[in-house]
Amino acid sequence: MEKFKKRWEITENWQLLFPIAGIVALGYSSYKISNTIVGDFGLFALVISTMVLFFVLLKFTLFLFKKLENKWILDAKWEMIRVFIVFAITGSSSMFIGRPIIKLLGITKENLNPILYWVLFIIIGLIFYQILLVTFGWLFGQFQFFWNFEKKMLRRFGLGRFID
Template sequence: MEKLKQRWGLTSNFQVLLILIVFSVNGSFAAWIAKPLTESIGLDYETTNPWIFWPVRILLIFFIYQLTLPLVGFVFGQFKFFWNFFTKKMLMRMGFKKFFTKD
């Protein structure tokens, strides 16, 4: 726990616990949301080739996870942590650097 607290700049074990809960809840939430989205674009597990279905489903889960991580973090009172350490870095890597740097 101490290594995580030091690495992430946290102050309490409770905050570490909340962050780990957010990661797990958000993963399940992203997978749950991806199912109807996969079906809405016309891909069904029973009728679609697995070589098409699973890569599309995994990509959807990945993007949904990234988008909902700060929202789930907000629900658990950890928005600032997830915004600064994960979402902001991901958006900067995707080319949105100009929105986060001061000119």
């Protein structure tokens, strides 16, 4: 355990919450994906595919950590897990919020060209994504990181003049 704490620069026991939450979320995601793909093949196939997918996703996530470790300016490595959790929650939440908003506006696949519908759906999702990213970043104690990330993203969209 000490080796794990040292590797992730964990100095307080409460900081272990984030690696545990990350592993649980990765396991749940692996199960859900495996259940979608091989759910009809029985419990044994589901368990094996979940374990294989968990291992592959874990390796991919650790690869991302290595790549982003020098790019993102954070105080400790365990904070990267917190940042990934914020990105995951924000992506899901923006679609959950965007879906009812688009229905409230009366926009459906049936009354609009499907391509135009998806373009509008993505635009509405992106608008809420920007707001939720900073909000969840603040809730998880990473406001400054996400505010800087948001400013950089808005500049790339050509909206930098509105934030400076």
